Amino acid sequence: MEIIGYVFIIIAFARLLAEVFERLGYPGFLGEITAGMILSAVLVGMPRDQMELLAELxxxxxxxxxxxxxxxxxxxxxxRKTVPLYVATYIVMFLITIPFTGGVVGFDNIVSAAILSIASAPIVLRLKRFFGEGFLHVALSYAVISEIMGLFIVYMTVRFHESPGDYAPILLDILKDAIFIGGILYVNYLIGIKHKVMLIRFLRRLKSDEAVFGLFMVLSTSLAFISEEIGMHFTIGGFLAGLLMHSDLLGTKQYERLTTILSGVTYGIFAPIFFAWRGLNFETELSFVVIEFFVAIYTVRLLLSTLAVRKDGPSKSLVRGAGIASFGVLGLLIGEIGFVSGVLSEHMYAMSSLASVLGIFASATVGRIVNHRSSKKASKVS
Structure with missing residues (x-):
């Protein structure tokens, strides 16, 4: 009953602040993170192990x-567009972190650059009307690729840190990861070519939405278990399961049945807990160096992204750049993994964490300002 009480408080307060932020024109998950930051000073006796499990879910x-x-x-x-952009962004972020690590190149730079190269999918979706449908997929692709690469980089760094000089097991793990992901995509290709109609007919015979959701969860948890066993983060298996079960393969009706239930479970229960938990564990330091770090990082990344995706005038290009340069909440998790594992110093963990949160706010604010100006111009014309 104790954990249920804490869950109730976190979800209720997180959703309350999410609604406030939505009314202010910001994504709701920023309110959920803020709720976690506020509750961190109140819920001092919270059972952390159980809450961490729910946050991971x-x-x-x-x-x-x-x-x-x-x-x-x-x-x-x-x-084809996002991978080169991600590589360029990662290299630039890596170089910018070097002065803030005393000119020493090491694990701090590798992990910090991974955190600072991520994009936020919720911000991208909020700004999608500026993107157009074609570019929306590019922006979402960047967000997904950057999140997966961020997790991959931090786990590879941890392995190098734990086994210095012994690279054979690490190369074997990378090979297993590549075979696993390649195998999943090949199975998706075979099903889409030969067994798509059979799969759609089978799902149509199921009498309830819960049956479709149940089968999907069996697939998701199975792939998550395999991901964890071969050395990847378990959430990558969940992502691959979602990638497999797209509307082209399931059919529109079955896809809608699945996403309706999944959306309710995710954004009604587990996502608020995850975002609030990231706020509860948020650690930073406030100093001139930290502000200087964020200003340098965000300015360079916004300019790089805007130039890379420029199209249809400066306003749209700026918003598109802000969407790509929106950092992301997953950066907080990557920072936590790196700090706990000893591959990220406390100083760089604090600075990267603050940059992630401020970057989300900054990109959302850029979108709001451009949106407000566009609305004003439209009203003057009419």
């Missing part, structure tokens, strides 16, 4: 939802 469901947003074909097509 929240991340699991969010990654599944991210997978459902795109198809493998869209990811492949958009990846």
């Amino acid at each position: 929240g991340l699991f469901f969010l990654m599944i939802s991210a997978g459902l947003e795109v198809t493998p074909e869209e990811l492949h097509y958009a990846g």
Whole structure:
């Protein structure tokens, strides 16, 4: 009953602040993170192990939802643009962190650059009317690729840290990861070519939406278990499950049945807990150096992203750049993993965490300002 009480308080307060932020024109998850920051000073006796498990479930469901947003074909097509942009962004972020680590190049720079190269899918979706449908898939693709690469980089860094000089097991793990992901995508290709109609007919015979959701959860948890066993983060398995179960494969009706239930479970229960938990564990330091770090990081990244995706005038290009340069909540998790594992110093953990949160606010604010000006121009014309 104790854990139920804490869950009730967190969800209720998180959803309350989410509504407030939505009314102010910001994404609701920022309110949920803020709720966690406020509650961190109040819920001091909270059973942390149980809450951490629920937060990890929240991340699991969010990654599944991210997978459902795109198809493998869209990811492949958009990846031609987003992978080079991600590589360029990562390199630039890596170079900018060097002065803030005393000119020393090491694990701090590798993990911090991974955190600072991430994009926020919720911000991208909020600004989608500026993107257009074609570019929306590119922006979502960047968000997904950057999140997966961020998790991959921090776990690879931890392995190098734990086994210095012994690279054979690490290379074997990378090979297993590649075979697993490649195998999943190949199975998706075979089903889409040969067994798509049979799968749709089978799902149509199921009498309830819960049966479709139950089968999907069996697939998701199975892939998550395999991901964890071969050394990847378990949420990558959830993402792959979502990527497999796209509308082209399931059929529109079955896809809608699945996403309706999943959306309710994710955004009604587990996502608020995950975002609030990230706020509860938020650690930073306030100093001139930290502000200087954020201003340098965000300015360079916004300019880089805007130039890379420029199209249809400066306003739309700026908003598109802000969507790509929106950092992300997953950066807080990556920072926590790096700090606990000893590959990220407390100083860089604090600075990267604050940059992630401020970057989300900054990108949302850029979108709001451009939206407000566009509305004013439209009203003057009419």
